[in-house]
Amino acid sequence: MVDAVIITVSVTALLLAAWCGLAAYRDSPTKDWHFIGMAVVTLAALVQLVVSLVQLARGERPDHGMAVFLAYLIGAACTIPAAAFMSLAERTRWGSAVVAAGGVILAVLELRLHEIWGAGHG
Amino acid sequence: MADASETGNETGRTTEESDVTADPTAAGEQPAAPKAGIGTGPGRLLLWLYGIFTVAALSRSIVQISMKFHHAPLAYTLSAVAGVVYAVILVALSKGGESARRVALVCCSVELVGVLTVGTLTVADASAFADSTVWSYYGADYLLLPLALPVTGLLWLRRAGQAATAAPAKAAAGGEPRG
Numbered sequence: 001m002v003d004a005v006i007i008t009v010s011v012t013a014l015l016l017a018a019w020c021g022l023a024a025y026r027d028s029p030t031k032d033w034h035f036i037g038m039a040v041v042t043l044a045a046l047v048q049l050v051v052s053l054v055q056l057a058r059g060e061r062p063d064h065g066m067a068v069f070l071a072y073l074i075g076a077a078c079t080i081p082a083a084a085f086m087s088l089a090e091r092t093r094w095g096s097a098v099v100a101a102g103g104v105i106l107a108v109l110e111l112r113l114h115e116i117w118g119a120g121h122g
Numbered sequence: 123m124a125d126a127s128e129t130g131n132e133t134g135r136t137t138e139e140s141d142v143t144a145d146p147t148a149a150g151e152q153p154a155a156p157k158a159g160i161g162t163g164p165g166r167l168l169l170w171l172y173g174i175f176t177v178a179a180l181s182r183s184i185v186q187i188s189m190k191f192h193h194a195p196l197a198y199t200l201s202a203v204a205g206v207v208y209a210v211i212l213v214a215l216s217k218g219g220e221s222a223r224r225v226a227l228v229c230c231s232v233e234l235v236g237v238l239t240v241g242t243l244t245v246a247d248a249s250a251f252a253d254s255t256v257w258s259y260y261g262a263d264y265l266l267l268p269l270a271l272p273v274t275g276l277l278w279l280r281r282a283g284q285a286a287t288a289a290p291a292k293a294a295a296g297g298e299p300r301g
Contacts, residue, residue, distance in 0.1 A: 067185050075177065083170065090166040098170045105174060108265065 017103025024096035063118025179205030194252030234272035
């Protein structure tokens with residue numbers, strides 16, 4: 001796994017979490033700008049999905065199992081879109097809290113992806 | 123996941139509609155809608171986290187049971203049970219209503235007992251289970267959320283229940299066209 005991609009997704013996810021956490025703290029639902037932020041993070045996760053699939057196609061293999069790696073990869077790509085739909089349904093501060101939690105969870109998924117792929121690959 | 127957000131959407135809409143007709147200050151004081159309030163407001167955050175844990179625990183146990191069940195049968199079965207408990211709570215939260223609230227209360231209690239039992243066993247004896255589960259070390263691998271979720275869930279369900287019993291009186295007093 002390319003470290004730069006993991007770092008990009010993690011950092012943007014944590015920024016999104018902080019931003020939406022602030023909105024929840026201020027008793028505000030998610031606004032248009034938040035959804036643009038979610039789109040950016042989702043785009044980064046999709047780039048990661050494509051990059052990883054290309055690497056797998058080139059014959060590289062995760063250290064700790066293909067099935068687990070793919071499950072985390074798909075989970076990472078779906079987390080923020082799912083949170084976005086929930087925050088559309090919940091037009092209160094709690095909708096923002098959902099996206100903030102989603103950002104933190106995506107960062108954790110990235111950490112796990114890094115471990116599953118293995119440090120040896122770089 | 124899609125089903126949950128769709129039903130959540132419907133309840134969200136009805137809440138908004140009744141807010142328009144009801145006294146706005148009264149609506150602000152009571153975040154839980156009378157009937158299906160357990161999956162909206164703060165409940166929506168619980169719904170989201172339970173959704174993630176359902177997917178995480180179930181997919182993890184499916185991989186483990188299908189690929190290396192003999193390695194740690196007890197731990198993997200436990201993970202599957204945890205996943206099912208999470209799934210039941212998820213469905214109950216998204217469905218709403220009094221009976222669903224009771225089901226969720228029972229399942230959150232089971233979950234709390236499970237995480238406390240397994241957590242204590244693993245802390246006392248690290249070799250109690252051949253492989254780690256969602257509940258090992260009180261869920262430390264999962265940001266301690268497996269311990270925090272049932273406690274938060276029980277508190278929230280209790281509060282939502284109190285709000286639901288208080289709601290009919292308010293509806294009888296007028297201002298709420300639909301129950």
